[in-house]
Amino acid sequence: PRLKPPFPAVEGLYAKPTIVNNVETITQVGHIMRHGADWYRQWGTERSPGIQLLSVSGQVKKPGVYEVPYGITLRELIYDLAGGTVDDRPIKSIVPGGLSMPQLTADQVDTPMDFESLAAAGSMLGSGGVIVICEGEDIIPIARRTAAFYREESCGKCSPCREGGTWIEEILERIEAGQGTLEDLQEIEHIAKYIEQQSFCPFGAASVWGVKSMIRHFRPEFEQYILETNPDQKKPPIPARPIYRQYHGQLLENKLD
Numbered sequence: 001p002r003l004k005p006p007f008p009a010v011e012g013l014y015a016k017p018t019i020v021n022n023v024e025t026i027t028q029v030g031h032i033m034r035h036g037a038d039w040y041r042q043w044g045t046e047r048s049p050g051i052q053l054l055s056v057s058g059q060v061k062k063p064g065v066y067e068v069p070y071g072i073t074l075r076e077l078i079y080d081l082a083g084g085t086v087d088d089r090p091i092k093s094i095v096p097g098g099l100s101m102p103q104l105t106a107d108q109v110d111t112p113m114d115f116e117s118l119a120a121a122g123s124m125l126g127s128g129g130v131i132v133i134c135e136g137e138d139i140i141p142i143a144r145r146t147a148a149f150y151r152e153e154s155c156g157k158c159s160p161c162r163e164g165g166t167w168i169e170e171i172l173e174r175i176e177a178g179q180g181t182l183e184d185l186q187e188i189e190h191i192a193k194y195i196e197q198q199s200f201c202p203f204g205a206a207s208v209w210g211v212k213s214m215i216r217h218f219r220p221e222f223e224q225y226i227l228e229t230n231p232d233q234k235k236p237p238i239p240a241r242p243i244y245r246q247y248h249g250q251l252l253e254n255k256l257d
Helices: 023-035 074-081 115-120 139-153 159-176 182-198 202-229
Strands: 051-058 064-069 091-095 129-134
Touching: 023 051, 051 074, 064 074, 074 091, 074 129, 091 202, 139 159, 139 202, 159 182, 159 202, 182 202
Parallel strands: 051 129
Antiparallel strands: 051 064, 091 129
């Protein structure tokens, strides 16, 4: 990552103006050039015109990539196109645009899949990766795997993202192992705040949105699990100093006297 501005459109590859497009954009340019903008705008919404590719996965009967107009609702996408949920289980939450995007709850299933509607619902369209999570699934392993993915993907250039992502993953691992405390949830939110505000590039901020939304929507589930697995709220031992040599709990001979 590098500081911006200048943005690629002003100064990009070889310090020349550079346009960065993804494959989905390029595939649609030809149709627009051939048929015109008005033809393309017959689909979608006024502010999000055209069509999009949405990858639907998770607990649906017919996962796949669907080409749909902007503005299609999550309900239409999941139940009409993807065949509904596996075993017709009720929905617990929905990832609307890839793991980094804040999750939506089941009562938001009628949200249209366009930029403005998802922003109003508290999330974003992102990469268009829709993941359906059904009732009965434990949200804690999902949060831990999400944190692990973004910790692995971090380039490591800046310390908020590099170190903070590792800390969040380790805290969630401790919670999942039955050694978590209620204070850990506040600690995750505290770390996420500084990752979001002080990371060098937008990846850092996006890396914590998913986990933050899971804690926000399902905090009672986190708290119940923590209290059931660690009712005494016992904190894990923390070494008082780095251990550079084998130590068996006996006093070490002072070689400096």
